[in-house]
Amino acid sequence: MMGQWGEEDDEKVVIRCYDDRRDRIELECVEKSCEIGHNDQTLIFTDTLGDPICRIRNTPLFTMMVAEVGNKLVGSIKGSVKPVEFHDKLVKVGYVLGLRVVPWYRRRGIGSTLVRKLEEWFVSHNVDYAYMATQKDNDASLGLFVGTLGYVVFKNPSILVNPVNPSGGLKLPSDIGIRKLKVKEAASWYRRYVAPKTEFFPDDIDRILRNKLSIGTWVAYYKNSDNIRSWAMLSVWNTSKVFKLQIGKSPLSYLLLTKVCNFLGRFLQFLRLSSLPDLFTPFGFYFLYGVHAEGPLSGKLVRALYEHAHNMAASDDGGACKLVVVEVDGEGGEDDESLLKCIPHWKMFSCDDDTWCIKPLKCEDEMSCLSEFTKMSLSSKSRSLFVDPRDV
Ligand SMILES: CC(C)(COP(=O)(O)OP(=O)(O)OC[C@H]1O[C@@H](n2cnc3c(N)ncnc32)[C@H](O)[C@@H]1OP(=O)(O)O)[C@@H](O)C(=O)NCCC(=O)NCCS
Numbered sequence: 437m438m439g440q441w442g443e444e445d446d447e448k449v450v451i452r453c454y455d456d457r458r459d460r461i462e463l464e465c466v467e468k469s470c471e472i473g474h475n476d477q478t479l480i481f482t483d484t485l486g487d488p489i490c491r492i493r494n495t496p497l498f499t500m501m502v503a504e505v506g507n508k509l510v511g512s513i514k515g516s517v518k519p520v521e522f523h524d525k526l527v528k529v530g531y532v533l534g535l536r537v538v539p540w541y542r543r544r545g546i547g548s549t550l551v552r553k554l555e556e557w558f559v560s561h562n563v564d565y566a567y568m569a570t571q572k573d574n575d576a577s578l579g580l581f582v583g584t585l586g587y588v589v590f591k592n593p594s595i596l597v598n599p600v601n602p603s604g605g606l607k608l609p610s611d612i613g614i615r616k617l618k619v620k621e622a623a624s625w626y627r628r629y630v631a632p633k634t635e636f637f638p639d640d641i642d643r644i645l646r647n648k649l650s651i652g653t654w655v656a657y658y659k660n661s662d663n664i665r666s667w668a669m670l671s672v673w674n675t676s677k678v679f680k681l682q683i684g685k686s687p688l689s690y691l692l693l694t695k696v697c698n699f700l701g702r703f704l705q706f707l708r709l710s711s712l713p714d715l716f717t718p719f720g721f722y723f724l725y726g727v728h729a730e731g732p733l734s735g736k737l738v739r740a741l742y743e744h745a746h747n748m749a750a751s752d753d754g755g756a757c758k759l760v761v762v763e764v765d766g767e768g769g770e771d772d773e774s775l776l777k778c779i780p781h782w783k784m785f786s787c788d789d790d791t792w793c794i795k796p797l798k799c800e801d802e803m804s805c806l807s808e809f810t811k812m813s814l815s816s817k818s819r820s821l822f823v824d825p826r827d828v
Pocket of ligand 1: 470534535536537538541542543544545546547548549568569570574575576577579580581583584
């Protein structure tokens with residue numbers, strides 16, 4: 437696979453498959469040179485625990501490609517494929533992630549060549565749609581995908597992040613019961629209640645629920661039988677076994693809070709106030725997925741499930757998990773608005789500018805392309821998004 441931007445031979449760019457033995461060390465340098473900040477103040481480093489493919493390994497089919505100039509690695513991209521329900525049809529979608537080009541080789545077409553090669557690989561595996569997620573303020577990424585490659589924005593979910601209180605558990609309301617579902621039971625609940633209301637529902641949900649990173653699925657209900665119509669469910673995914681995060685530059689307010697809490701630590705404990713987790717050393721997080729609520733009083737149930745997950749995170753693995761993260765569809769109607777309200781989160785770590793873009797890979801002519809785009813814009817309004825934990 438080859439592209440070119442200059443006259444000289446050594447300026448040729450070669451796109452090839454990632455070779456773990458040959459590329460691992462150089463790839464780390466590429467990643468380091470491209471570290472992405474969430475906003476002006478927060479810079480998050482990802483430690484893949486020695487496995488650059490860890491973020492895609494759990495999907496049924498995946499690949500990683502690198503861009504090489506001379507003998508130097510100058511860029512990389514990952515892709516994964518899975519079956520989902522999209523607009524009442526079973527389709528194959530290809531997720532584009534981890535696109536990186538080292539700063540001194542940018543604006544020479546390498547990023548777009550990498551994406552095009554990945555799209556070709558998707559097409560060769562019968563993929564119907566390619567999609568990717570970025571942040572609203574990532575001009576380079578949006579310029580490339582939307583401006584140059586014809587992707588359209590179809591969802592703007594919010595990522596809600598809350599620190600785990602390392603000093604103790606949250607007390608759950610006594611009128612609420614919580615029960616763990618067996619994998620088979622959870623899969624059938626998801627198919628029955630969640631699949632008809634969401635877009636991108638994974639057809640291999642059983643496989644996700646059986647994955648060793650999926651700790652379980654819980655349902656919350658009112659013990660009083662008058663409120664039997666209200667219930668909520670969610671599943672928990674433990675990312676800390678796959679990769680760790682570390683905050684490089686933190687918001688000033690968090691730095692100040694940490695300092696004050698360290699200073700007052702003993703008194704805070706005495707007053708039974710929460711202490712703050714140390715986010716400056718590598719940490720993992722719990723990702724809550726498949727959050728679903730039904731009935732008029734379900735907000736309190738979602739909160740109880742969140743608290744249950746938080747307490748598990750606080751006691752898990754010697755405190756390795758320091759955040760609880762949920763991604764909710766900010767535009768998906770009342771249900772999701774209430775999710776936004778009832779899931780506790782810290783604004784300084786959360787982000788409401790996640791942007792999902794999609795592109796049909798199989799339209800034969802202009803008319804079929806137009807109808808695909810109409811479908812995608814309809815789906816963005818009518819249904820909320822099922823965020824697959826394997827995409828995190
Ligand atoms: C995004 C990134 C991969 C782009 O790589 P690249 O090799 O510079 O991209 P290309 O040269 O193929 O750019 C193609 C087009 O994308 C758009 N584009 C690229 N960088 C841009 C920028 N900084 N601002 C606005 N548009 C930009 C332009 O339309 C460009 O065409 P042009 O150069 O003819 O104007 C690179 O900037 C990068 O690694 N950024 C950090 C990591 C990142 O944000 N990854 C994306 C995560 S989804």
